[in-house]
Amino acid sequence: MKVFTKLSLFLLMGIGIVATGCKDPNKDNPQSQVTVNLVLPEGTTGELSEVSCNFTNLNTTAKTSVTEFVANSAIVTLDKGAYTVEVSGKLDEYSYVGLAENISIMEDNQTIEIQMSLGKISGDLVIAEIFFTGTTTPENEQYSGDQYIRLYNNSDDTVYADGVAILESAFMTVDDYTYTPDIMSEYFSADAVYVIPGDGDDHPVAPRSSLIICDQALDHREANPNSFDLSGADFEWYDDSPNPNFLDTDNPDVPNLDKWYSYTATVWSLHNRGFRSYAIARMETSKEEFLANNLYTYNYELVVPGYDPFPMDGEAYKVPNEWIIDAVNLSISSMFQQICTDPSLDRGWTHCGEQDHDENRYNKSVMRKSDSQNKFILIDSNNSTEDFEADAVPFFLR
Numbered sequence: 001m002k003v004f005t006k007l008s009l010f011l012l013m014g015i016g017i018v019a020t021g022c023k024d025p026n027k028d029n030p031q032s033q034v035t036v037n038l039v040l041p042e043g044t045t046g047e048l049s050e051v052s053c054n055f056t057n058l059n060t061t062a063k064t065s066v067t068e069f070v071a072n073s074a075i076v077t078l079d080k081g082a083y084t085v086e087v088s089g090k091l092d093e094y095s096y097v098g099l100a101e102n103i104s105i106m107e108d109n110q111t112i113e114i115q116m117s118l119g120k121i122s123g124d125l126v127i128a129e130i131f132f133t134g135t136t137t138p139e140n141e142q143y144s145g146d147q148y149i150r151l152y153n154n155s156d157d158t159v160y161a162d163g164v165a166i167l168e169s170a171f172m173t174v175d176d177y178t179y180t181p182d183i184m185s186e187y188f189s190a191d192a193v194y195v196i197p198g199d200g201d202d203h204p205v206a207p208r209s210s211l212i213i214c215d216q217a218l219d220h221r222e223a224n225p226n227s228f229d230l231s232g233a234d235f236e237w238y239d240d241s242p243n244p245n246f247l248d249t250d251n252p253d254v255p256n257l258d259k260w261y262s263y264t265a266t267v268w269s270l271h272n273r274g275f276r277s278y279a280i281a282r283m284e285t286s287k288e289e290f291l292a293n294n295l296y297t298y299n300y301e302l303v304v305p306g307y308d309p310f311p312m313d314g315e316a317y318k319v320p321n322e323w324i325i326d327a328v329n330l331s332i333s334s335m336f337q338q339i340c341t342d343p344s345l346d347r348g349w350t351h352c353g354e355q356d357h358d359e360n361r362y363n364k365s366v367m368r369k370s371d372s373q374n375k376f377i378l379i380d381s382n383n384s385t386e387d388f389e390a391d392a393v394p395f396f397l398r
Helices: 002-021 287-293
Strands: 031-039 049-057 063-066 073-079 081-091 094-105 110-118 125-131 148-153 164-169 187-195 210-214 258-262 277-282 295-302 310-320 324-329 365-368 388-392
Touching: 031 049, 031 081, 031 094, 049 073, 063 073, 073 081, 081 110, 125 277, 125 324, 187 277, 187 295, 258 287
Parallel strands: 031 110
Antiparallel strands: 031 073, 049 063, 049 081, 081 094, 094 110, 125 148, 125 365, 148 210, 164 187, 164 277, 187 258, 187 310, 277 324, 295 310, 365 388
16 A cells, blocks of 8 residues: 555656646747737838848847838747847838837737938948047057048949048937937937038048048058058048147148037037947038038036936037938946937947946957958948947058
């Protein structure tokens, strides 16, 4: 009898083990069937093609991709939770992108809508590299003046750089302020606007070739052996400073950019810790009309721990997003708060260094990646997190 009891107990335990091993795998991860509707901008009709929709679970970082869309709609099964959703697609010759952050998927048979925005027309200049950190001397001192931006003709046709502006964002990616009025969906807010001169056909850029725009077009190796020669740059930005303590250096053999606006009365340089965003735009108006019609006055509250919010205001110049042909957000992981562009221009960010005043950032740049199938084509998905190599060896140090 005792033997039977032990055998019975053993069998019951075995049954229990089998039952546990065969339990519903989704019991601990309940799922929802989600209908995804892509909403085109007002006045736009048609069905997107080449759609890529990626869900990233904010808790597990697991990714789920959907590519089969019918009439701008698809169905996907997801674990319940919070997600970031990134979408891209094409309609005619235009690209469209969408971004939705912290979307809660908690209901059964849920429907979500993703607002799509017009991306840029393909086949133009892109930002291939930004060298904003500067170099260091043999004595490990910071050296400035050798900053540069490298543009690249990513198309199969010759394009002209005349009228293309270098823009620096008025706002910083490490600040978490709400600026009113909020115009980001329509404009890029700039505190520096420097434009390539020309009448439209003076500065051709051949397919798959670069254009170098620098701070000072000098052979910097003469002052710093660890730097490089920029005396052959295509353009330099130059500021005629009234302050004798802050003077710029001009190379008369290299043409200067046309300075439309800069927030500083002395010498402008790229933010060497990488807290701002940069864009290039084809300016579709004259300097005089732009300055007369595109002033942007904004308000925000300055928050200092231990004090009441302090009302602030500021001015910048607004550049229509339709004019922007490429944009890159820069930041660092320890301080990132927000991108300073509409997601249709750039929905990610890239970096040199990981923390504020990171000494490891020097002698490094952010560089756009090449296509895996053709190294002469640069990746441009309007997501700098994916498109750029962070902490890269600069072009002129390779």
